[in-house]
Amino acid sequence: MKISNQALVYAADYHYSSFKLECESKLNDKKQGVKMVNELMKYIKIDFLRAYPLFTKPLLVDLWWIDSEGNLQMIIKTTELYIYLCNKDRYPNELFNFKIKPNPPAHLPLQHVVILKWVRNSIADNDIREELNMTYKSIHSISTMNGTLNNRTRHVKIELLDKTEYELILNNKKISLMGQMFDVAEFLPAPKILICGRCNKPGRTKRICQNSTFDICRRCGGDRSNAEAHNDCQIKCHHCGGQHISTDYKCSLMEEFRRELINELKKHPEKLPQHIQLFIPTEYRNKEDKTKYIQNTSSYQQKEQNLNLHNQIIWPTLTYTSQDMNNPMNINLRESVRLLNNELQEMKKKYENDLQKLKDKYKEHLDTLNQTWLIMHQQHQTSQQMLTVINNNMKQVIFVTCLKATRTIYEALNKIKTNNNDYNEAIHQLENQIEYLQEAEFFFTTHINSLQQLVDKQNEILNKALDSLFKDPNV
Ligand SMILES: [Zn+2]
Ligand SMILES: [Zn+2]
Ligand SMILES: [Zn+2]
Incomplete structure (x- = not known):
């Protein structure tokens, strides 16, 4: 069994389900397809670039073809475009005068x-x-x-x-x-098998089938031109006579084909797209070679060449002329996206600068504030020291000397007063004076002590506050 290039490429194209555009009036000309695909890309371009502003590659469909029902089928390998077009709301109602109904794949690549x-x-x-x-x-x-x-x-x-x-x-x-x-x-998927829609044999498409002149029923093997007659026909594989439909993976013909396909892919891994690994099911692994995967390890360029070569054989490629890529609308759009991007970058830079300036200013302000606090704190400490000096002087000098002087005069007067009543008045006044001084000292000391306790507490709190202020200047 010979494995065609078409079947090899198809084996790995597993990963890209097609986007189907059902057309109300059916397509029958390749030129209509070209125009529709171009029109669709033009239609979505502005909104697409809004969704992906940093997308710089040309907006392209990788493959497209008109299927047997006259609908447009597209293969999209660019993830951004694939994901964008998965949303049905993003399609126009009609393209190039054809009413369309989009049918994106239900699953992601x-x-x-x-x-x-x-x-x-x-x-x-x-x-x-x-x-x-x-x-x-x-x-x-x-x-x-x-x-x-x-x-x-x-x-x-x-x-x-x-x-x-x-x-x-x-x-x-x-x-x-x-x-x-x-x-x-x-x-990791297993290699996919290309099956002909006409003769149900693996390896080719209906387009080039020469095995049959009519579509063969997968159930009974009869002529399926009248499809309704085959909804309930007897299941008997027309390849091997087994009790399964003819496209079942159990069929010996399919099994044989899959084995050949895997061998061919192992021999030519360069025919696989670069980023794809195919899984080899256990029953298809060699006894000597237990490799589980097939992967393309050749250079990127080589892969591109191979793919392009095959693509041209199987499906008409979408030709974007240089004129189209450079048309004024595209250039304007690309230019404005670039300008907008620049503008955004500049705004970002300016914002960062402003933010830094603000931070610096705040820090400066905070430093000044801290300095002020320190000066006030020092001033407070100085005045407290002054008060302590005055307090000590009051207690040790004023009260002590006053009392001592008063007592000395009092005692002296008592000694010289003998039988002389002239001094009695003065002595009595001195007695009162001494009593008054003692009382005054007592009240002064009591009052100053309770004030000192209050000041001590205030100092403690102030020190804590200053500590936390300097430890974390952002609070
Ligand atoms: Zn066929
Ligand atoms: Zn049938
Ligand atoms: Zn069979």
Whole structure:
């Protein structure tokens, strides 16, 4: 069995489901397709660049073709564009006079899908969503991975819109759900098999099929021109006679083809896109070579060349003439995006400068304030010292000397007064004076002591306040 280039490219194109534009009146000319795709890109451009202002690559669809029903099919590999066009509201109602109904893929590219392994069935998809939403904001969908459900556990597919979050979740390697840890892995698909829509054989498309002149029913193997007659026909594979539909992966023809395809891909990994790893199911691994993955490790340019070569063979490529890329509207738009971006950067710089100035000014102000506090504190301490000196002088000099002098005069007068009553009046006055001085000293001391206690407490609080002020100048 010979494996065509078409089948090899298709094996890895698994990752990009097509965007279908259902057209009310059917397309039948390649030129209509070119115009529609160009028109669509022109229509979304302004809004797209608003959503992704830093997107600088040309806005292109990677592949497109008109399918057998006369609808437009597009393959988009640019993640930003893919995610942008997943939203149906972003399409116009008609393109180039054709009424259209957009049909974007329900799932994100596989580079945006991670697998949570062996999740207990008692944990529902909604529980997972609720818990993950607390950490990851860009979850697009959560679903059970096909063929992994058993009666206890399943693998869960998680699609993330944001590439950064996707990488974050993979780097963490494990995720905790309901207090239990689960392994996280990237989603690696097996090579996909291209099947002819006419003869149901693997490896070619209907467009170049020469095996049959009519569409063959996958169930009974008869002529399917009258589709309604085949809703309930008997299932018997027309390749091998087995009890399955003819496109079933169980069919020996499909199995044989898949084995050949994997061998061919192993021999020519350079035919795979650079960023894609394909998973080799266990039953297709060699006994000697237990490799689990096929991956392209050749240089980037080589890959590009190969891909372009194949693309041209299979699908008409979208030709953007240099005229189109340079048309005034595109230039204006690119120019204004660039200008807006510059303006934004300048505003950011100015804002940062202003912020720094404000900070400096605040710091200066705070320093002055602190200096003032220090001076006031010192002044306060000086006046307290002055008061202490005055206080001591009062107690030790004024009161003591006054009392002593008064007592001396009193005693002297008593000695010289013998039989002389002339001094009685003076002696009595001196007695009163002594009593008054003693009382005055007592009240002065009591009062000054309680004032001193108050000042001590105030000092303690002031020192604490000053300490905290200098420790943390931003408070
Ligand atoms: Zn065929
Ligand atoms: Zn049938
Ligand atoms: Zn079969």
